[in-house]
Amino acid sequence: MLTVTDLSVRIAGLHILQGVSFTVAPTGVTVLLGRNGVGKTTTLRAIVGLTPRGGEVRGTIRTGARGLLNQPTYRLVREGFGYVPEDRCVFAGLTVAENLRLAEPRGARSAGGELTAAYDRVYDLFPELRRRGRQRAGSLSGGQQQMLAIGRVLLRDNRLLLVDEPTKGLAPKVVTEVAEVLERVAEVVPVLLVEQNLAVVRRLARDAVVLAAGRVAWAGDARELLRETALTRSLLGVGSSEVATS
């Protein structure tokens, strides 16, 4: 389980997070919600040690007794933190297979060059990545790029995945496909998810944490939050029909 306590982040003179505390359950999806610009991405980036240079991060981030605040990102990756950023960051000029190869941990390929179980795990979830191995990542659709961004991270044996707005800008059918994949991923590894699509939240999230004004405004059962349309409306600023029908 990941515990974030009193997390404070200042960037460029802005006090963006002002004492954020929450826990990520050891299984399933915990969703991080809040209006635009409230600090959801800043929270994920602080956890994985990617606060921009000059930013100041304070507080504690722990898994068990281990303190992880301000650890270098490579060490956090070795600790089992997988991060899928909002902009996906696939290498457009490289093929799908080359993108995966760049993310390979030790053991993903045998001494003879054969792919091992790490690849089986990724290709079972995303058969299309195998089929499109030779295609340039830049020519994939948005949904396929998202699958590559998630698949790349899953080459490692993660203990926590942090996924930032994976369905943003995708067509409804593709949103459903990405949600299905995340649902399967969350059966084996806990996920901290930033997601604005409430239908996806409803489908995936067991726990919810809502940020407002630099702090946690609400935390608890995600379904309970979505049932309270007035609360959802006031915390997230969405229309009541959006909450009710999503």
Ligand SMILES: Nc1ncnc2c1ncn2[C@@H]1O[C@H](COP(=O)(O)OP(=O)(O)OP(=O)(O)O)[C@@H](O)[C@H]1O
């Ligand atoms: N490097 C930076 N320099 C200056 N301001 C920043 C920087 N990074 C984030 N901010 C500001 O911090 C605030 C929180 O940004 P963040 O991206 O974490 O919000 P968010 O909740 O993820 O937003 P959204 O839902 O729109 O993606 C915003 O006001 C943003 O402009």
